[in-house]
Amino acid sequence: MDITNSSGYRDFMWAVNLHRLAFEMVGLWPKHYKCIKKNLWAEIWVAIVIISLIFISNIPMICTIIQVWGNMLLVIDNLHTTLPQIMVSVKYVIIRRKRKVLLSIVNMMAEDWMAFKLNRERNVMIKRAQTGRLIMMIGYIIIITGFFTVNFLSLLDIHVLYVTNYTDRRRLLPLETYHFYNSYKSPQFELTFFIQILTTLFAAVIYMSVDIFLVVIVLHICGQLENFRCRLIDLVLYKDFNKILNDIVTFHLRLIRYEFLL
Structure with a gap:
């Protein structure tokens, strides 16, 4: 039987499709075949x-801080953008290294959605999933707004950082970085601008999607705990007490697995 045709799997895909889109954009969404064989394009x-984050963003930004070292105002000014960019790289590397754990969590979430459940339990899970989707939609709005704001301000030569920064260029770029070549001339400037636009997009997606996906996992577990509580309350109402109790114990053990995976 193809599980993709089941209503539970469709509910699961509805619950995570927004997060899956963001993760697939940066190569973080876990897939079964990736654990078996490598996909060249992926x-x-x-x-x-990784190259964009480290060599286009992190290293040039650190060089920028070194260049203005000694001026506290300029150092703090550059740290406003450097620290978040470094955090993005750290998040990306950690999630990439924990792909198998992430795959296990995603599979468990899918199994929870596909498992037999009452309409009341499904409604609880739908409610939690709607909250996660709403948060993700807000995240997308923030990404789009921030992405276009940063890049359009650069196109309009509007300074975002401190205007006397030593690293300022006659032609502004989205990221305040130190360049090992002359970025004023064409086509170096246009190529650098395009690469930095791509890097800011990667950084924004990773920065937002990783945190929100963790929120989605927590919301899913909260929904499962709420269903678990309802099952315990209704336990005395069932005639087949031993069988229902055994199911509840199994359900409880599944919830404990989330703790070890997280």
Whole structure:
């Protein structure tokens, strides 16, 4: 039987499709075949993301801080953007290294959705999933707003950082970085601008999606705990007490597995 045709699996895909889109954009969404054999294009895409984050963003930004070291105002000004970019790289590397754990969590969530449940229990899970989707939608709005704001301000030559920053250029770029080449001239400027736009998009998606996906997992577990509480309350109402109790114990053990995975 194809599980993709089941109503539970469709509910699961509805619950995570927004988060899956963001994760797939940066190569973080776990898939079964990736644990068995490597997909060349996926590996190339991940390499592009990592290179963009480290060599286009992190290292040049650290060099920028070194360049203005000694001026506390300029150092703090550059740290406003450097620290979040470094955090993005750390998040990305950690999630990539924990792909098997992430796959296990996603599979458990899918099994929870596909398992037999009462309409009341399904409604609880739908309610939690709606909250997660709402948070993700807000995250997308923030990403789009921030992405276009940063890039359009650069196109309009509007300074976001401290205007006397030593690293300021005659032609502004989205990221305040130190360049090892002359980025004023064409086509170096246009290529650098495009690469930095791509890097800011990667960074924004990773920064937002990783945190919100953890929120989604927590919301899912909260829904499962609420269903678990309802089952315990209704336990005395069932005639087949031993069988229902055994099911509740099994359900409880599944919830404990989330603790070990997280």
